[in-house]
Amino acid sequence: MKWILGALLTALLLLLPLLAGDFYINLASQILIAAIFALSLNLLVGFGGMTSLGHASYLGVAAYACALLTNRYGFDHGSAALISILGTVAVAGFFGVIALRATGLGFLMITLALSQVLWGLAYRMSNVTNGDNGITGLTRPAPFGFSLESAQAFYAFTLIIAVLAFLMMTIFVSSSFGSSLKGVRDQPRRMAALGFNPWMIRWITFLYAGFWGGVAGLLFVYYNKYIHPTSLSTTSSAEALLGVIAGGSGTLGGPVVGAALVLLLKNYASAYIERWNMLLGLVFLFIVLVMPRGIVPGVNALARALRGKPS
Amino acid sequence: MQFWIIQGLNSLSLGGLLFLLSSGFSLIFGLMRLANLTHGAFFMLGTYFGAVALRAYAGLNIWVTALGAGIIVAALGGLFERLVLTRLKSNPLGQVLVTLGMSFIISDACLVLWGGDSIPVPTPHHLQAPTRLFGFAFPTYRLVLVGCAILAAIALYVLMERTRLGAMIRAGVDDRQMARAVGIPVSRLFTIVFCLGTGVAGAGGVLGGPILSAYPGLDADMLPLALIVVILGGIGSLFGAFFGSFIIGFIYTFGTALFPELAYIILFLPMIFVLAFRPQGLFGRLGT
Numbered sequence: 001m002k003w004i005l006g007a008l009l010t011a012l013l014l015l016l017p018l019l020a021g022d023f024y025i026n027l028a029s030q031i032l033i034a035a036i037f038a039l040s041l042n043l044l045v046g047f048g049g050m051t052s053l054g055h056a057s058y059l060g061v062a063a064y065a066c067a068l069l070t071n072r073y074g075f076d077h078g079s080a081a082l083i084s085i086l087g088t089v090a091v092a093g094f095f096g097v098i099a100l101r102a103t104g105l106g107f108l109m110i111t112l113a114l115s116q117v118l119w120g121l122a123y124r125m126s127n128v129t130n131g132d133n134g135i136t137g138l139t140r141p142a143p144f145g146f147s148l149e150s151a152q153a154f155y156a157f158t159l160i161i162a163v164l165a166f167l168m169m170t171i172f173v174s175s176s177f178g179s180s181l182k183g184v185r186d187q188p189r190r191m192a193a194l195g196f197n198p199w200m201i202r203w204i205t206f207l208y209a210g211f212w213g214g215v216a217g218l219l220f221v222y223y224n225k226y227i228h229p230t231s232l233s234t235t236s237s238a239e240a241l242l243g244v245i246a247g248g249s250g251t252l253g254g255p256v257v258g259a260a261l262v263l264l265l266k267n268y269a270s271a272y273i274e275r276w277n278m279l280l281g282l283v284f285l286f287i288v289l290v291m292p293r294g295i296v297p298g299v300n301a302l303a304r305a306l307r308g309k310p311s
Numbered sequence: 312m313q314f315w316i317i318q319g320l321n322s323l324s325l326g327g328l329l330f331l332l333s334s335g336f337s338l339i340f341g342l343m344r345l346a347n348l349t350h351g352a353f354f355m356l357g358t359y360f361g362a363v364a365l366r367a368y369a370g371l372n373i374w375v376t377a378l379g380a381g382i383i384v385a386a387l388g389g390l391f392e393r394l395v396l397t398r399l400k401s402n403p404l405g406q407v408l409v410t411l412g413m414s415f416i417i418s419d420a421c422l423v424l425w426g427g428d429s430i431p432v433p434t435p436h437h438l439q440a441p442t443r444l445f446g447f448a449f450p451t452y453r454l455v456l457v458g459c460a461i462l463a464a465i466a467l468y469v470l471m472e473r474t475r476l477g478a479m480i481r482a483g484v485d486d487r488q489m490a491r492a493v494g495i496p497v498s499r500l501f502t503i504v505f506c507l508g509t510g511v512a513g514a515g516g517v518l519g520g521p522i523l524s525a526y527p528g529l530d531a532d533m534l535p536l537a538l539i540v541v542i543l544g545g546i547g548s549l550f551g552a553f554f555g556s557f558i559i560g561f562i563y564t565f566g567t568a569l570f571p572e573l574a575y576i577i578l579f580l581p582m583i584f585v586l587a588f589r590p591q592g593l594f595g596r597l598g599t
Contacts (some may be wrong), residue, residue, distance in 0.1 A: 034384025
């Protein structure tokens with residue numbers, strides 16, 4: 001059953017550029033970017049037990065760094081991407097040192113405060129970031145001479161990175177390091193007694209999540225060719241967190257499903273009503289009250305129940 | 312000299328406002344272990360109520376308005392606590408997410424109801440004339456605002472330290488299980504403290520109106536300040552909220568005046584120092 005679903009999904013992802021129009025291909029690219037971002041947040045929330053409300057920081061830092069380097073300082077795309085990612089990881093390392101002084105709700109509040117600081121900077125430091133106008137006129141890179149301007153080419157590029165990200169993050173959580181991360185999530189004191197360093201395990205995870213958040217940020221800015229402070233806002237962090245929790249935190253497929261749902265909802269809803277923030281809030285209330293464990297664990301439990309007790 | 316004195320007063324009045332905002336946040340967090348991310352939105356709701364009421368009825372007294380808006384916001388907060396938060400007792404993460412969702416709903420509702428333009432709130436007539444002290448002219452309203460914050464601090468202190476209700480709340484903050492075991496109705500206290508905290512924030516929103524004016528995004532501006540105050544002062548501590556508010560008031564005002572573009576960075580420096588050397592906050596009673 002699982003394999004059939006997997007094969008169907010693979011076929012769908014590969015055949016999409018042949019079957020669908022530009023609108024749907026672009027939508028699929030956006031979903032893939034949101035999925036990478038949600039997966040990286042899930043490393044913290046689901047596997048590390050560190051609920052961050054500031055994950056948009058990494059997406060925003062990478063996107064802004066890349067935009068500024070290519071647009072204003074004349075860097076080529078390759079080195080700009082490299083510097084942006086390194087810079088994002090450095091910011092994640094610094095934020096991690098501060099935020100990991102606390103756990104639980106303290107951690108959440110500190111990540112929220114830090115991301116608000118970055119949002120404020122992007123908004124107010126208008127001689128660098130162009131403030132509320134955002135940075136326009138950006139270009140997409142052309143890796144090995146392939147232009148990514150068409151929807152199909154960009155989709156293929158994003159798909160390759162997304163598959164790579166999914167594999168790398170799967171390996172990360174199923175490695176022995178991933179096991180120690182889950183151990184630290186559930187029993188930090190026992191793990192410390194066994195000789196593990198909970199702080200270091202959390203910090204390395206924070207860096208890794210920041211890295212993939214940065215990758216999502218680069219793809220985000222390539223896709224939109226535009227960056228605005230909204231990408232750093234709490235709403236942006238909250239959308240990603242909603243995706244993770246709606247899909248099912250601590251699972252590998254959940255964040256992908258959740259991110260896709262949030263993005264589709266956002267796209268379709270904003271075609272009919274302007275009130276995306278209100279809808280987002282209502283969906284938050286609904287998910288937390290009705291499906292606190294998320295869609296994927298819920299469906300899995302349902303499938304198990306059906307298999308156990310055939311009707 | 313004039314610059315330093317005026318900015319000093321501005322810092323004090325911002326600090327006073329921050330205290331009205333963050334004392335409730337800190338009490339709620341201390342008792343309920345709940346980071347109430349709706350707090351900024353409740354403050355903004357108070358500001359909008361005040362702006363609308365004071366502009367519609369020119370003779371209305373700002374103190375009466377603040378009281379009324381405080382009661383309305385407290386009632387809304389109480390409803391939210393009873394209808395939503397109590398269902399999620401065993402799910403602290405869920406509670407935070409719900410308060411975040413609620414803050415989106417409130418701020419978007421404000422945008423729908425009152426539009427995207429900022430609504431200035433008139434300063435009360437009898438407080439418009441500047442006060443002259445030692446040869447300097449001070450805006451009277453700001454002086455009065457500082458007085459209000461100090462009065463509120465004294466009232467909250469008396470409530471927490473000198474009354475039976477306060478003793479029960481302190482017991483709940485220190486050890487919730489044990490408080491329940493000796494027969495304190497902790498669940499009812501939750502509702503009372505939530506109403507109290509949101510009500511003070513709503514009233515603070517009205518009083519802050521003449522300085523800040525009501526605009527969309529006010530909640531997103533105020534919430535991080537409250538978070539930083541509480542992280543700095545220590546969660547669940549009234550003294551912490553008081554000192555933290557004035558420290559942040561000074562840093563933010565002088566930061567914005569002297570280095571406008573870096574104000575946000577300067578704002579979080581003290582937070583880093585406190586977290587590095589005293590993670591529970593300056594006056595914190597709880598481990599984080």
